[in-house]
Amino acid sequence: MVVRPFKALRPTKEMVSKIAAKPYDVVTEEQARDVAKNNPYTFYKVSRPEINFEYSADTHDPEVLKTGRQHLDWLIKEGHMFEDGEPYIYIYQQHWRDHVQTGIFATFSVDEYIENKIKKHELTRKDKEDERALHVKVVKAHTGPVFLMYKSRPEVDSLIMKHATGEPEYDFTDESGVRHMVWVLRDRNEINKIVEAFKSVDAFYIADGHHRAAAAVRAAIDFRNENPNYTGEEEFNYFLAALFPHSQLKILDYNRVVKDLNGMSEEEFLKKVGEVFEITKVNGTYKPERKHTVGMYLSGRWYRLEPKTGTYDENDVIASLDVSILQNNLLAPILGIENPRTDKRIDFVGGILGIEELVRLVDSGNFKVAFAMYPTSIDDLLKVSDEGKIMPPKSTWFEPKLKSGIVVHLI
Template sequence: MAIIKPFRGIRPIKELADKIAALPYDVMDSDEAREMVKDNPYSFLHVDKAEIDLPKDIDPYDDRVYDKAKENLDSMIKNRFYIEDEKPNYYIYRQVMKGRSQVGLVGCASIDDYTNNIIKKHELTREDKEIDRINHVYKCEAHTGPIFLTYRENKDISNIINEWIKREPIYDFKSEDEVCHTVWIVDDENTVIKINELFKSVEYLYIADGHHRSASAVKVGHIKRAEKEDYTGEEEFNYFLSISYPDSELEVLDYNRTVKDLNGLSREEFLNKVSEIFVVTESNEPVKPKEKHTFGMYLEKQWYLLEAKEGIFNPEDPVDQLDVSILQNNLLRPILGIDDPRKSKRIKFIGGIRGLKELERRADTDMKVSFSMYATTTDDIMDIADSGKIMPPKSTWFEPKPRSGLFIHKF
């Protein structure tokens, strides 16, 4: 049984919502963030990446950065860029990108559900990235970026959401990337109670995106428990900000690869080795795979369709049958020498949102060969999490990404 609870949201005044809402902190570096905010003093990046308001040579993990984040957040609240709702509510957040809608319920999830694996994970986390967010959350005493959760659809919850979004929204704007953002506040007490009860029939929640943020929020919760010996479990630090989407609302995009060189092989030697593992067919047009276990490959201005031969993976193993695993285990590692894609400097990952042209551009300039992938599915994510296994790195890419700064959960 999953616990999702309402909270007293701290949220932008309507006039500033579009200016405050910012992309997640981890999709850009500090220089890119500085460029994004140069004409926007309201951007939430002043909180999420506070180093942009300090000297350029400062370490992003310096304590002064977290102090600045708290200072900026407190200032935005003090200057009434934000309001705080008087009672706990839920919020509905809809994004529309290129005609496709993604609707989720904003609330708070339980750190105990995370610890007890009611909230399931499919990705490993890095300690340095966890420490960064632990410091940020602890110093700000707030969760500022919602964790992206999914669950197997519950029709009763979906019906409530679908009825509620017929009402007047509190925010409705288009961001600079042409994504439309609309928010409704669910402030009817009976509806809030009904949603609470319905989530008790949701067996598991799954982290779609935000493993580092969720792990950090949980660790901060445990730190706060240690500081408050008489904690009851009801304190706000026992919960973290989340957006829960039914699996029917999500679309996982492809996460493509491009590699620097052919590992000392000639073009012919490389193609011969690939042909031992895959059926290789030349294509007169760019290849965007249309089914599992097929791949596009772009090499020296020529596209190829690769089809995995029988017997090179275990179809009963939820990880081994993933296309990212098939490519890694049968081509990237044994042929191109990419043993650890998380650490290798010879491979780059390109979100499917960039399109096939970007794969061509990279292979024609600073890289050598590119691979287009068939997207991992939400079912794949859930199956792997249910089996207690871990997905290979860079397996999923979600768009649109929920904006930070629209909802703040103070504890």
């Protein structure tokens, strides 16, 4: 697999904490605007250029997107960001609560994505691809890193870990309590060791950022069509990503809340659920402690649900996922939620908010029932990707999230 050093456009040490921002797709326009009110340097002005206008602007309009590039140029002109003179690899470490993960910022091959050597597990939406591909083309940069992983190998992992020592280039803690540390690897011999080591790796996997990756590839194809004599070495042939060993990554639960019981009384609902799940009343709060257990909160009480024999095929990697078991045996047949992507009666709550958020939503009266999931495992995700299959919607919530604006890949 190709790991390619690059000349990062990046903030000065003094400005990195002010410029760095969450990925564009995990914040709303309103949230990005709120940050920008108090922080004129925020990278949201690049990644969410609609906030550069007083009104809600069209993110498919090149004139709107141009303001993202203008903000980037302003940050450079004012000396808040600069481009490295040589291509480097950037060691990236995140600390969140008791969790630590260490990887690299580098650029990765568009062709390996097209050849499915960079494996996916989610469907992408064309409208979102269109928007971000246009963003790449107008801003002429990959502004948000794709989140990649590889199957951990000690001899490869150690080549990265040994450089996560000494005084880092950046060291700051963000508004979510995540500590971000970056070391610039300038030693050409050490860079080459990492590049060579990854040549023996068979595949990379997208953990998060499927639309960012697809958009980068779409933009690259357009650039190639506009430059028929391209050599393959142009920057647009590579996209920005952070790459981590799978053994260090953390997936949180991705929970469900539903607004009604599909016309049933609670008694009728529990009777139907009991036909496919073993139901156990739980004293106090319940958070699933193992695979194939689901917590259900209804009318101030927690229940543990365990699927009965015959409700799923253990040999089918998709059907045996807890999110599939719940969808196929309860959400669709009992609550009538056939398509969780589009049904307005269901919502999804990332595990970062805790079980308490499920209780709050149901107790507020806005939702009738909540389901607490056991986190999907990294191994299951890898298996799905290796089999070329697609995870059900809202199956994984990776934490901590990557930051945009720490490094930018100019094209």
